[in-house]
Amino acid sequence: MRAAARADVLIPTCNRPIALAATLATLVGQDFRDFDVVVSDQSDGPAAFDTAEARSIVRLLQTRGHQVRLLRNLPRRGLAQQRQFLLEQARASAVLFLDDDVLLEPEQIGRMVAALEEQACGFVGSAVIGLSFRDDVRPHQQAVEFWDTPVEPEQVAPGTPQWQRHLLHNAANLWHVQRRLGLSPQERRLYKVAWTGGCVLYDTAKLRAAGGFEFWRELPEVHCGEDVLAQLRVMARFGGCGLMPSGAYHQELPTTVPERDCDAPQVLDPHGVAAGVP
Structure with missing residues (x-):
């Protein structure tokens, strides 16, 4: 087995074959090359990566030197368990949790890795922008x-x-702010966050030290906000930040989790104590 890459890109996916292929395609053109990829699928039928489009992109990633692991994680036991399963596959010192409906600009992963290593904090997030809201x-x-x-x-x-602070990440607010500031992709401003969704790079050891997503056992199978809760715990111990400009864009698809009655940060406290889990 070859040495671990500097970063592992961890992609949870479910019932989104077209979106997943598009997300994988944006990894091909990254300026930063020292990363591997792990995809964990929980689709109802065939795996989302089991399409001609996705397989062709996977082959291209492999020819560029990236190891790509395509895994199934069934039966479903909730979003937090899916993320913990991915974290357990990681070998790199940094892990980028990337949703299956996010597109990245070519500089994005390199900029995030540089910021995380510079700050030696728990995570760096790039909030996803919905360009349908650009006006x-x-x-x-x-x-x-x-x-x-x-x-x-x-x-x-x-x-x-x-x-x-989460309001900054609604719609295209972040896009408007970074354009107003005239920030180029080569510039970097770090800012304070409540949390960041869709594209978050963690220091692997710090995420694990904060418990990762092991709290999945304390939640019902149907829940949301697992990424938020993990970030709150990491931020409390090691700090975390947002990266501007963000080069991450949402494909703006309907959520695959329509039932959102159990919101992890509302039912579990930052130290992992249950507070009325249904």
């Missing part, structure tokens, strides 16, 4: 707090003032 300007949702010092641990939880 929907919302100044009231565009407040941003930059890190002008090294990233430090923060206690963030639902109901705290810091929780309102």
Whole structure:
């Protein structure tokens, strides 16, 4: 077995063969090349990666030196278990959890790895932008707090003032802010977050030290917010930040999790104590 890459791209997928192929295709053109890929599928029928389109992209990734592992993780035991399963496959010192409906600009993974290594924090997130909202300007949702010092641990939880930071990640707010600031892909500004969805690079050891997604056993099978809860725990111990400009874009597909009554950060506290799990 060859030496581990500097980063593993971990992609959970379910019933999205076209979106998955598009996401994989954006990995082919990354300027940063020292990464491998793990896909974990929970589709109802054939695996989302079991299409001619996805297989052709996988072969191209392999010819460019990336190891690609295509796995099935069944039966379904919830989103947190799916993410924990992926984390258990990781061998790299950094893991990029990338949703199966996200497109990346060519500089994106390299910029995230550089920021994580520079800050030595728990995670760096690139919030996904919905470009269908590019003409929907919302100044009231565009407040941003930059890190002008090294990233430090923060206690963030639902109901705290810091929780309102999530508004910056709605629609195309982040896109409007970074355009207003005139930031090029070669520039890097780090900012304070409540959480970041869809494209988050973790220090693998720090994520595991914070418990990873082991809390899946404390949740019912149908839940959401597992990525948020993991980030809150990592941020409390090691710090975390958002990266601007973001080069991650949402394909804006309907959610595959329509039932959202059990929101992990609302029913589990940052230290893993159950608080009324149904």
